[in-house]
Amino acid sequence: MKIVVDTNRIIAALIKDSISRKLLFENFEFVTPDYTISELHEHEEEIRGKAKISHEEFEILISIIFENIETIPRIDYETFMEKATKLISDIDDVPFIAVCLALKADGIWSDDTHFQKQSEIRILKTVDMMKLL
Numbered sequence: 722m723k724i725v726v727d728t729n730r731i732i733a734a735l736i737k738d739s740i741s742r743k744l745l746f747e748n749f750e751f752v753t754p755d756y757t758i759s760e761l762h763e764h765e766e767e768i769r770g771k772a773k774i775s776h777e778e779f780e781i782l783i784s785i786i787f788e789n790i791e792t793i794p795r796i797d798y799e800t801f802m803e804k805a806t807k808l809i810s811d812i813d814d815v816p817f818i819a820v821c822l823a824l825k826a827d828g829i830w831s832d833d834t835h836f837q838k839q840s841e842i843r844i845l846k847t848v849d850m851m852k853l854l
Contacts, residue, residue: 722853723750724845725821726790727814727831728757732764735782736772742786744830744850751790752824754816758783758792798823808842811835818842 726745731753734742745751761768761783769779798819805818814835821829821842828843829836836844845853 723826725817725826725829726751726753728760735768752793753790754820755792755794793820808839
C-alpha cells in the first residue's frame, strides 16, 4: 500500500518513540515530497528541543526514518501542483496532494485537519493507519 506521509507524522516520530515512529517501520510503501527534508531542517531546533536530542542524534534519526520513506523529486509531481492547489487551501499541504495524485497513491497519512476539507484524496489519520495493520 503506497501512502504519502505528511511532515507532521515524521516530526511526531522524531520527537518520541511513538505510534507514528512504529508505523513508519511497518510494511507500507511510504513516500513524501522532497521538500519535507528541508522543512524538517527548518524546524530542527524546535524538534530537538521537544525530543531533547543533539544535532547528531537528530540527523541519525532522520537517516533511520528515511530508510523507509522515499522522497519524491518535485519534477515527478510538478504537473499536479495546479490541481492540488484547487483541492486544498493550505499552501504547505499542496505538494502532498500533488504527490498522491502523481503516484496514484492509496492516500495521505496525516492528522492535519486541512486535509479533511477535501474529498478527492483518501486521508488516513494515525488511528486509521493502526487499523490497517
